[in-house]
Amino acid sequence: MKDGTPADFQLVSDNDRETAMELPERIIEHLQLLANDNGAYQISRLDHVLQTATRCEADGADDDWIIAALCHDMGDILAPYSHAEVAANIIKPFVRDEVYWVVKHHGYFQMHYNTNMTEEKRRSRERFSDSPFYQSAIDFCENWDQCSFDPDYPTQPLEHFASVIKRVFSREPRFRSSM
Numbered sequence: 001m002k003d004g005t006p007a008d009f010q011l012v013s014d015n016d017r018e019t020a021m022e023l024p025e026r027i028i029e030h031l032q033l034l035a036n037d038n039g040a041y042q043i044s045r046l047d048h049v050l051q052t053a054t055r056c057e058a059d060g061a062d063d064d065w066i067i068a069a070l071c072h073d074m075g076d077i078l079a080p081y082s083h084a085e086v087a088a089n090i091i092k093p094f095v096r097d098e099v100y101w102v103v104k105h106h107g108y109f110q111m112h113y114n115t116n117m118t119e120e121k122r123r124s125r126e127r128f129s130d131s132p133f134y135q136s137a138i139d140f141c142e143n144w145d146q147c148s149f150d151p152d153y154p155t156q157p158l159e160h161f162a163s164v165i166k167r168v169f170s171r172e173p174r175f176r177s178s179m
């Protein structure tokens, strides 16, 4: 890179922009990978996020929340010990701070429901009680995430969400730390 001319970097930049334009399709492809695993639940990880997004949409939530619901477990199979942070960083440039924060921390808030954990771990979410987004994270988990493992719930297919994925991931990024 030390030897790169401005024209070389322009070439790279133009190419990166084209790659970024394909982001909605890449998101869909990565969501489809979640169909291959069910994590011992009664439905696949893909059906779980689709059900989460279906409940979210049915409650009249906006595009940012629907994307949060669809993407919140994207890291499950690649980053089993930090899945929430992975998902949060994927959506970070395209959603508002509240939604990013909730996805980033939802793992701690989901522990509240794990009856196989110590009481101390189940209360992990309380360390974030000073955050302005604390209640939003509680609501996200209670209303949409923890309840979305129901094999009988009328869940929308992935194609149903193609347009919201395209809308949100085609937005001008709020910031960038690369490219």
Ligand SMILES: [Fe+2]
Residues within 6 Å of the ligand: 072, 073, 083, 084, 106, 107, 110
């Ligand atoms: Fe999760």
Ligand SMILES: [Fe+2]
Residues within 6 Å of the ligand: 048, 052, 072, 073, 145
């Ligand atoms: Fe989840």
